[in-house]
Amino acid sequence: MRTPLIAGNWKMYTTPSEASAWMRGLLEDLQSQDVSNVELVLNVPATHLAVLAPIVADTAVALGGQDVSAHAEGAYTGELSAEMLVDAGARYCVVGHSERRQYHHEDDALVRGKVLACMNGGLVPILCVGELESERDAGEHEATVIRQLTGALDGVEISKSEDLVVAYEPVWAIGTGKTATADDAQAMGAVVRSFLKGRYGPLADGIRILYGGSMKPSNADELLAKADVDGGLIGGASLKRDQYLAIAAAAPR
Numbered sequence: 001m002r003t004p005l006i007a008g009n010w011k012m013y014t015t016p017s018e019a020s021a022w023m024r025g026l027l028e029d030l031q032s033q034d035v036s037n038v039e040l041v042l043n044v045p046a047t048h049l050a051v052l053a054p055i056v057a058d059t060a061v062a063l064g065g066q067d068v069s070a071h072a073e074g075a076y077t078g079e080l081s082a083e084m085l086v087d088a089g090a091r092y093c094v095v096g097h098s099e100r101r102q103y104h105h106e107d108d109a110l111v112r113g114k115v116l117a118c119m120n121g122g123l124v125p126i127l128c129v130g131e132l133e134s135e136r137d138a139g140e141h142e143a144t145v146i147r148q149l150t151g152a153l154d155g156v157e158i159s160k161s162e163d164l165v166v167a168y169e170p171v172w173a174i175g176t177g178k179t180a181t182a183d184d185a186q187a188m189g190a191v192v193r194s195f196l197k198g199r200y201g202p203l204a205d206g207i208r209i210l211y212g213g214s215m216k217p218s219n220a221d222e223l224l225a226k227a228d229v230d231g232g233l234i235g236g237a238s239l240k241r242d243q244y245l246a247i248a249a250a251a252p253r
């Protein structure tokens with residue numbers, strides 16, 4: 001019912017030229033891999049979008065950004081609007097990633113502004129939520145995620161399930177090699193689903209909930225088999241074509 005979303009998050013890695021070669025290689029590899037059961041998205045640095053867009057046009061690969069301004073336009077030096085990202089080739093945008101929350105002090109209110117900016121500008125937000133290790137140790141992981149969802153989705157309406165993607169990324173699992181167990185990922189996936197049901201009713205059944213945090217070929221099978229893990233937000237492993245494709249191959253058919 002929900003098409004698994006295999007979303008790479010390249011963070012601040014690669015140049016546009018390196019990315020072009022990488023993408024051409026991926027398209028070649030895709031000639032011998034059936035990916036009809038999944039949706040492939042690469043969330044790349046914004047400088048790469050307009051370079052990669054013609055390469056991926058009419059292929060199974062879509063592009064996304066990694067951040068967006070909460071404003072539609074204006075005197076905001078250095079910021080990029082949703083409309084700019086869409087025009088450059090993005091269909092998705094990561095919003096509220098823990099690295100933005102941590103290093104750029106993004107709070108739930110700002111994240112909400114970015115979710116709305118995406119929706120108003122034609123981008124599908126991939127809204128990231130997740131607890132710190134200390135919050136999990138204190139048994140506050142579910143409350144943390146619910147607080148983040150409540151803040152980021154306050155008054156945010158959707159008209160179809162495809163308008164929103166949520167990524168559960170426990171902060172302690174990002175880039176650390178530590179992965180949440182598949183059962184932990186499922187448990188939080190179910191918490192997120194139930195929150196979304198309260199907010200969006202039956203539309204919640206179609207909203208993709210991703211897991212992110214050291215997802216790799218060796219754990220993707222188990223994670224993606226879970227009922228409320230509808231894909232992955234993949235950092236490190238998405239920079240390696242073979243690993244990214246191996247994760248895509250692990251998605252249920």
Ligand code: PGA
Nearest residue numbers: 174175213214234235236
């Ligand atoms: P990781 O990153 O797969 O390298 O842990 C995930 C993310 O930050 O989205």
